[in-house]
Amino acid sequence: MATAASLPQDGVPASPDAIVVRFAGDSGDGMQLTGGQFTLSTALAGNDLATFPDFPAEIRAPQGTLFGVSAFQINFGSRSINTAGDAPDVLVAMNPAALKVNLAALKPGGLIIADTGAFTKRNLDKAKYDANPLEDGSLAKYDLLAFDISEKTIEAVKPFGLGNKDALRSKNMWTLGLALWMFDRDREPIHEWLKQKFKSKPEIADANIAALDAGHAYGETAELAGPLKQVHVDPVPTAPGLYRTVTGAEAVSLGLVAGAQLAELPMFFGGYPITPASAILHHLARLKEFGVTTFQAEDEIAAICAAIGASYAGQLGVTSSSGPGIALKTEAIGLGIMTELPLVIVNSQRGGPSTGLPTKTEQSDLYQAVYGRNGDAPMPVIAACSPSDAFEVAIEACRIATQYMTPVMLLTDGYIANAAEPWKVPDPSTFEPFPAKFLTEKNGTDEEGNATFLPYKRDEKGARPWVKPGTPELMHRIGGIEKHELTGNIDYSPDNHQRMTDARKNKVEGVKVPDQEVALGETSGKLAVVGWGSTYGPIHQAVRRSIEKGCSVSHIHVRHIWPMPKNLGDLLRGFDHVLVPEMNTGQFKTVLRDQFLVDAQPLTKTSGQPFQIAELEAEIAKFFDDIPGNEGGQVPANDQQLPSTEGGAK
């Protein structure tokens, strides 16, 4: 984010170190596409960036309505960017509804670019505007640049003989062209992309290119008074290497492929369509040459059961879903835990409960991941903090699953799944392989000294052997019924159940996880802000700013949710206060209290929107009355949900 000093109140500075742009329009206006291509051009320009796509659950909500607004926010800069940014500097509003829904977020003095062609009486009515906001002076505290993008687009594509309706489809490319000019970007990669995308319809490609160029030319040549001026954001100093942009869903898919290769196993992916997890199924379905089998099952239950069946037969079983689908898989997860077979379960969390907010983000499946099964059913849980981190976390999930013979849950969320960021392409030759071992010979002896096979004889890690059907002499039966601690035969006896329960618990608690490190700040002090998952970015920036102000605050980011790093309790006890920001009602806070008896304070948000840096900074400030220039305030009482819907970010 630009600092207050560098950002004058009356517009966008000519050379800021970071800038936030939000493209908003009707869900049929192609805003996600515009945002995606703008992201690419941003990355190619060498800026660091983070994005936040925010779209409605309806595929094509009625045109022009408030609930049909689709937006894409990008924060880019000449220094490290961790979040999609708080308040946009620039809002592109393709219709009245988009303006209405997004205006409150815009920074005072920010720039609005609006398409007057879409501000018709009909669209104003749909957006519930009594008067045209572009004309009634209500936008006086912003810079306003309103002109007829629709008309200019139709003009630009006229030579290609498209009807008005088809011509207007290129409106987003016209707008993108203007944005490319505004931020001094190269058009060539977008031209290439359009040619590729419309390979079979060259006239459509040409029309879109013409619209893009016309938007660009408009910025370049038009005599624009005031607000619209070219802005140059310098490239961020970055470690040398090959880069690409990656979304969380892509990174999870790539990480799973890498994990299966490192385990030297073919991968079986069982999935069922659900938002926002389907993207992983789509990505993997195109990677068959990597020994990946994708299976779109008849339901969530069959998806996980087929994955367990594949693991049983010697492949790496993987399934993926979101909260409601994970709920359906729960019984099968229990069977995976009981039969001790490897399995990776990806949960792309979304707002809940029930169907909840399918396209909005939340972290409210933590209890479900850690505790949500019948019986004592321990399972490792790890969480990704960003799109690129999802790659490493997916590999880690494969490692734990195959080395410890256990289902593992990988938590991402809607934000990570859809958001894009630049990613330094890793070199696979630097990855540590963890080849899976299959038992092929008997592993025990009976009283008479004969070799026997013991399907549940554990290794030093507590893991039982993995035996593929098809292996001679090692036929055996497994199932969900409690089994003898060595032979695996049905055994309900009290002592055996006690020992098996302990063995399952000890195995999972013994999973080796790296010691907890501090992401930012000192290893002890006044306040530790502890996060997990996608809150990494806003917490990190809020803590960084607070440290700059002189606060004794540290950022601790926990990747291993279960089991937790062994040193985490001691680390937390080195701070006077522990604040846990989460996009739920305080689930991780409860787990921390339970595990370490620390007085962890919740800071929660369940609006379906990610935390903003400023709101976290303000909460941190409440712990530091003595810092000059700090707002100060009260430390929140236990379990009070902050910010509330009244006080929180909109």
Next chain:
Amino acid sequence: MNAPVKIETTLKDWETDQEVRWCPGCGDYAILKAVQRTLPQLGADPKNTVFISGIGCSSRFPYYVESYGFHTIHGRAPAFATGAKLANPDLDVWLVTGDGDGLSIGGNHLMHVLRRNVNMQIMLFNNEIYGLTKGQASPTSREGTKSPSTPIGSYDHPARPAAFALGSGARFIGRGFDVSKNLPDVLKAAHAHRGAAFIEIFQNCIVYNKDVFNDFAAPKGAEDQQLWLEDGKPMLFAKDTKGIALNRETLSLEVVDVTDGDWEAAGVIVHDVTNRSVAHMLIEMPFGPFPMALGVLYDDPRPTFEDAVIAERNKASEGKEANLAKLLGKGQTWTVDGTAEDPV
């Protein structure tokens, strides 16, 4: 499946050291023996054989067969079996389910394993009752079945397993009953069928639903009510004194008397295992006026799911290299030169 090597085994080789825990007199014992008798005749290889089951009395079956076995969760065995089969198509998979497991909680999975045509044998033990949970009415219980959950008698219409299977797209429908000496032949035919082979096995729950199939499955005196179907043979029963004919006006089956063995004169039809319409009529024959159709009712193979999955994978992989480094660096990329410091 690749052409499997025939292995010599005996019935004993297929018995585990586990104590069989069904009620004394349960029909499951007879089915277990029939399967253990059939496997050596098939030349089945214990190391490649997998029994996969759901939950219920029938689903304890895998524990008693000396092969690989997976006792899974209620109703979901077809999904586990599908995953195992896709991971290793060479496995010879036998699925064991019951009327509650397969048609109630697991109806969805049974439907899809049949329509996908995953190559395996699916044995549905139909005893028209929930046995393991102590006798509640099941989806195949006849109307009026009195049980702890239906004290005045059940009132929902029963499902017909074979009709469900045919409607789901099954390409093999077999029928038998627990103590029948013909059961191994039905199992062998099912095993020979490449694809999902559905076998409904009437099974006598002697505790909660005793002798409900006695009209055609009683150990003695019910033979005349059994129509054992054979491909290419006339549909005769009751010591060849009766047969099944097609009423061409109503397009329905009827029972006709056969005098002096002249079935052709009586209009008795010849069984064609590939005739789907007749298979449907045989399944739906109302018992009472008609005999119970048993044996192989329908057998008309088509390509299996795993073949299609493998073919698709091969096609999709053609000419492509599984190079992880290239995959990670795919798409629009850019290179940062120089020795700039790491980002803050």
